[in-house]
Amino acid sequence: MHLPSPETLAATALEDVYQAVRSSVKAKLSEVNSICLMFDGWTDRYEAIPYLGVRVSFLDEWAYTVVTLMGCHVVPSRTARAVADHVGLLLSNYFPDPKKLYITSCHDGAANMKKTSQLLKAESYQHCVAHSLHLLLTVDCIHKSTEVVDILQKCRNITTALHFKM
Numbered sequence: 001m002h003l004p005s006p007e008t009l010a011a012t013a014l015e016d017v018y019q020a021v022r023s024s025v026k027a028k029l030s031e032v033n034s035i036c037l038m039f040d041g042w043t044d045r046y047e048a049i050p051y052l053g054v055r056v057s058f059l060d061e062w063a064y065t066v067v068t069l070m071g072c073h074v075v076p077s078r079t080a081r082a083v084a085d086h087v088g089l090l091l092s093n094y095f096p097d098p099k100k101l102y103i104t105s106c107h108d109g110a111a112n113m114k115k116t117s118q119l120l121k122a123e124s125y126q127h128c129v130a131h132s133l134h135l136l137l138t139v140d141c142i143h144k145s146t147e148v149v150d151i152l153q154k155c156r157n158i159t160t161a162l163h164f165k166m
Helices: 006-011 013-029 080-094 111-119 129-144 144-166
Strands: 034-043 052-062 063-076 104-107 124-127
Touching: 006 013, 006 080, 013 052, 013 063, 013 080, 034 080, 034 111, 052 080, 080 111, 104 111, 111 124, 124 129, 129 144
Parallel strands: 034 104, 104 124
Antiparallel strands: 034 052, 052 063
């Protein structure tokens, strides 16, 4: 028996699986009328490319459900208008009528993300707890200990050296 090559599988089967999963997600979301929109943007440090990740959470038969609509996607810029337009287009690809959705949002609390929530007509927003804890540790705690700062700098140097050698 002859097995197809990885290239053949990637070009055909992977796309079929993606389309099947996407159709299933769209069908599930077509009955949802209230979501928490979770999004996070970041910029590549070396090439200054802005990225965005988008997830939605909702209740499905009283079960908390989270669906990733876009794991990591390049956006034109990190301005609130660009992010809102991008997320709005994404919502229109998954929901029959996004304007009828009751939307709340969760993000890092940056000014552009707050404005994005307003542009998307989110009823309310909240700061991401994980991001808040990350800031608490990296801004308020770790840099207060010189030993930890020294170890982290050594790790950063090693990671950077390995990254550029590969």
